[in-house]
Amino acid sequence: MFQYTMRRLLIAIPTLLIISLVIFLLLEAAPGDPLGEVPLTVPPEVKAKMRTALGLDASWYIRYFLWLKQMFWIEPMHLWDTLFGTHMADDMQRVISFQSRQPVMDIIAQRMPQTLIVVGSAYVIGVLIAVPIGILSAYRQYSWFDNLGTFISMIGFSVPTFFTGVVLIVIFAVKLQWFPMVYDTTLQVTDWASFTKQLKQMVMPVTVLSLFNAAQISRFMRSSMLDNLGQDYVRTARAKGLTERVVVLIHVLRNSLIPVVTVIALGVPSIFGGAIITEQVFKVNGLGQQLILAIHANDLPMVMTLTFIFAVLIVLFNLIADLLYGILDPRIRYD
Amino acid sequence: MTDTTTKIRPPRNQWWDVWDQFKTHRGALVGLTIFVAILGLILIGPLVWHMDPTYVDFRARNKGFSLAHPLGTDQLGRDLLARMMAGGKVSISVGLTAMSLSIFLGAAIGVLAGYFKRLDGHLMRLTDLFLALPLLPLLLLMVTLFRDPLSKGFGPEGGIFLLIVTAIGATSWMQTARIVRGEVLALKEREFVLAARSIGTPAHRLVLRHILPNVMSPIMVSATLGIASAIITESALSFLGLGFPPDFPTWGRLLFDAVDQIQLYPMRVILPGIAISLTVLSVNYIGDGLRDALDPRIRGR
Numbered sequence: 001m002f003q004y005t006m007r008r009l010l011i012a013i014p015t016l017l018i019i020s021l022v023i024f025l026l027l028e029a030a031p032g033d034p035l036g037e038v039p040l041t042v043p044p045e046v047k048a049k050m051r052t053a054l055g056l057d058a059s060w061y062i063r064y065f066l067w068l069k070q071m072f073w074i075e076p077m078h079l080w081d082t083l084f085g086t087h088m089a090d091d092m093q094r095v096i097s098f099q100s101r102q103p104v105m106d107i108i109a110q111r112m113p114q115t116l117i118v119v120g121s122a123y124v125i126g127v128l129i130a131v132p133i134g135i136l137s138a139y140r141q142y143s144w145f146d147n148l149g150t151f152i153s154m155i156g157f158s159v160p161t162f163f164t165g166v167v168l169i170v171i172f173a174v175k176l177q178w179f180p181m182v183y184d185t186t187l188q189v190t191d192w193a194s195f196t197k198q199l200k201q202m203v204m205p206v207t208v209l210s211l212f213n214a215a216q217i218s219r220f221m222r223s224s225m226l227d228n229l230g231q232d233y234v235r236t237a238r239a240k241g242l243t244e245r246v247v248v249l250i251h252v253l254r255n256s257l258i259p260v261v262t263v264i265a266l267g268v269p270s271i272f273g274g275a276i277i278t279e280q281v282f283k284v285n286g287l288g289q290q291l292i293l294a295i296h297a298n299d300l301p302m303v304m305t306l307t308f309i310f311a312v313l314i315v316l317f318n319l320i321a322d323l324l325y326g327i328l329d330p331r332i333r334y335d
Numbered sequence: 336m337t338d339t340t341t342k343i344r345p346p347r348n349q350w351w352d353v354w355d356q357f358k359t360h361r362g363a364l365v366g367l368t369i370f371v372a373i374l375g376l377i378l379i380g381p382l383v384w385h386m387d388p389t390y391v392d393f394r395a396r397n398k399g400f401s402l403a404h405p406l407g408t409d410q411l412g413r414d415l416l417a418r419m420m421a422g423g424k425v426s427i428s429v430g431l432t433a434m435s436l437s438i439f440l441g442a443a444i445g446v447l448a449g450y451f452k453r454l455d456g457h458l459m460r461l462t463d464l465f466l467a468l469p470l471l472p473l474l475l476l477m478v479t480l481f482r483d484p485l486s487k488g489f490g491p492e493g494g495i496f497l498l499i500v501t502a503i504g505a506t507s508w509m510q511t512a513r514i515v516r517g518e519v520l521a522l523k524e525r526e527f528v529l530a531a532r533s534i535g536t537p538a539h540r541l542v543l544r545h546i547l548p549n550v551m552s553p554i555m556v557s558a559t560l561g562i563a564s565a566i567i568t569e570s571a572l573s574f575l576g577l578g579f580p581p582d583f584p585t586w587g588r589l590l591f592d593a594v595d596q597i598q599l600y601p602m603r604v605i606l607p608g609i610a611i612s613l614t615v616l617s618v619n620y621i622g623d624g625l626r627d628a629l630d631p632r633i634r635g636r
Contacts, residue, residue, distance in 0.1 A: 158616040160567050162574045163608035170601040273471040310469030
């Protein structure tokens, strides 16, 4: 197991390096100019100086290695500094956003909580809804509940999240005026009133995302339960005289959760991607919205770093899913 | 003994069996009907409804439902029925073209990796690499960065169409490739392949005549589901403002344009949204029915 983990971690390094190179070259090949927004009245020699200041006159591989160094050497040192109050990286150049002239990592750290709160709670709620629905659908296969569940989950992953979000806005924010239309991130939770306000503005984005997640996970849960319900050990358990409750909720559920847990782990990075759209619909200023702003402004370091973080998430959760599978299922051994 | 002759029916094409099985899936039949109806509206509709989708009529701005404009008009007085039909044509053709590209790539890579052992390792490593790419951010990036040069080269509409179709196709072939590779690996060990090889069939004919027809069913299922996801991706891009130019309607673009005035004219958001959802839902149901119909273990039961 330990060997397998180490091997996978070692494979992850070249994968991530190649991905970062692909993203970098894509940005490089693009014709967009980060100085495109600078007024035409600025003389060319000033523009050339600005270019040098941004580090744009160096050839691409130098800038790529510079980014690698900043990302993997200087940023971790800065993190160390801020955590333990040392001053090792004070005079080193961090990854700086073209747009705001702030370190990219600071902006990401500012925006991370909004995304994590919305996306994280949506995923947890989605899983909590999906698992019981999956169990019941499988246990009462082809009942009205199962048919309804199948239909709703079909709708759940056919209707795009930007449309469900917009429909919710029309119904609950425009017509009924129960919830605010725009997510207010400046809100500080200090007392009960602000807490309910925070809950209220979270209701709609969380509903949209968790419905979408629940639709997929409940299907996996259902088919995994169905696979297990037909097995011999279930008949044995019933023959022993165990109650139906124990058979289904302990014997079958535990075994059915194994593949579902890995699916849940694999889904984590993709919900960050899906959150890009949901954040745009509800105007949550999280990471996804920052990515879109940066793309529009040709903010190369920001786009590069954010996309790379998404890639890291995918590789990391793929690894976690594989390891979980090995830990949970004794039939699978990686040697 | 005498009864056996009556049980033999005249030989017929296996696709009739598939169709018979497909007909028993109620959801798939409803889906097919709705999809054909939407296609009919989009293709035949403009022949009946002669309004130009880009014609600006300032005197008829923001009209509700009426006889002159059955679905109303937008903030520039353009007829929404005509725009919906034009938008549907673009959305569905993007879906179909992107799906064809991704299926072609996926099937080619899957067959190559499954059939030729030398290529397997490299191609599957490539597939894993693509699966680890953050797709939506990369799509956004590709579309923003390359829209200007391509619109200069191929015209604003053709360029963006080419860009979006290529971008979606190039980032969605991985699942198909994996499924096809698995099937080919199993098929390769079967006797009929051995028989074909023993009489000296060259590799390309073996693949085209013997392997490919046998992996048609997973390819068809993933093709159907590919249309749905391509339509969703295109409208998501349009919704983020990174799709087609404004005077070139697609369903996603219509939705995006109407979001700003959602409080005043909610119907303008709902209509294209329903069109997208209905199309995707019907295509998904068709895929579901096809999966059952093409599975010989279920068919004929």
